Amino acid sequence: MKKKIQSIIYIIFVLTTFFALVKAFIAYKNPLNFFENPLVWFALIGFVLVITLKELVNYLATKKATELINEKEGIIPEDPNLWIKKLMAKWTRAKAIEEEESIVLDHNYDGIQELDNSLPPWWVYMFYATILFAVVYLVRFEVMGGATPEMEYQEAVAQAKMQVNKFKETTPDLITAETVELLTDASSLKRGKAVFNLNCASCHLADGGGAIGPNLTDEYWILGGGVKNVFATLVNGGRDGKGMISWKNTLKPSDMEKVASYVISLQGTTPEKAKAPQGEKWIEE
Incomplete structure (x- = not known):
């Protein structure tokens, strides 16, 4: 009975707020202007929060019920972070401790053995990326004669000087020691x-x-x-x-x-x- 009352109140609130927001959007010229219509924003935020909290409570309740059922029936659920562990194992090509014997090298030094681990894919891809960057850089600046940072700086300075001179020419009150004139009137x-x-x-x-x-x-x-x-x-x-x-x-x-x-x-x-x-x-x- 208590859950039914809560559900009825929730449905009434959602429908009432929804229709009030629709009416406000139709009636007001700028309904999303906070300074003109702050109540619209309060209603919109409250509407979203109530729905979000309701769904969150439902999710937590369902999760808790599932855990209780699994515990009662003796079911061990799958690790939710298993996909992360699989991704890390694939991305680093790491071998589990139980499988390390398959990659142990024959030689050892004072009883210290060495594993024949392969390079992690992220390292290999980064290395390939540096090679590609070096090729592009070589072609761009050495073969095609691209502008170096110093050349770009000189060009920017020249352009800035042109803009300053243009500004001086179009600004009547901008007088400097070079442009000042002796007035006699x-x-x-x-x-x-x-x-x-x-x-x-x-x-x-x-x-x-x-x-x-x-x-x-x-x-x-x-x-x-x-x-x-x-x-x-x-x-x-x-x-x-x-x-x-x-x-x-x-x-x-x-x-x-x-x-x-x-x-x-x-x-x-x-x-x-x-x-x-x-x-x-x-x-x-």
Whole structure:
């Protein structure tokens, strides 16, 4: 009676859940979207778990009943792992201890006998695979002149350089020390002055006369003059361990170009308190 009640409850649950899932799949637009319809997923998971557990319980019960019947009738069941043992014996060609006398060699050393075992098939097949690989490798790289890893690397580097150059050509705001230009229009210099006063005047003073940093109005430069060198200094920073920090993570390339152009425009001006010259005299080529 108890098993009948359990079976009835199980059948009712399966049918109810099945029809509810079918209705949900028909009614909802995206029934498998967990965030929109989490109940559908809970019902689906519960449905699968109940069926799986039911089948597992049936399997274990059947297995236990079979074991009890075999024990009662004195039947010794076949080892379930016998097929694994047969496979291993075939794959390794191993002889059982009882059969080793048939492969004992005639000679012995100090009573130590040697067995004439054959090589395991897995070892033999692996050896054949290495021979095949060597032949393919020889034909591919020595006869047909296939690309070596070094050649593939050089090709990849060349392709990457082409992509970088193409990217530079199609990106207007990508300015480097090689492509930077000296800007002389009023709007660019006005923007450069504003950025300079905000970030650079604390070390170089607003008029460029120099304080902690060097004088930017004379002809002497520590890291070279000209718009390219000034831009490179903004990007990379000053000398190691001292000098200006790198501004590449703070300022946009276009703003650094305007600041460099504004700094160049300060050449020849007369600041109120000019700092003594530093570095070497720069002569524009």
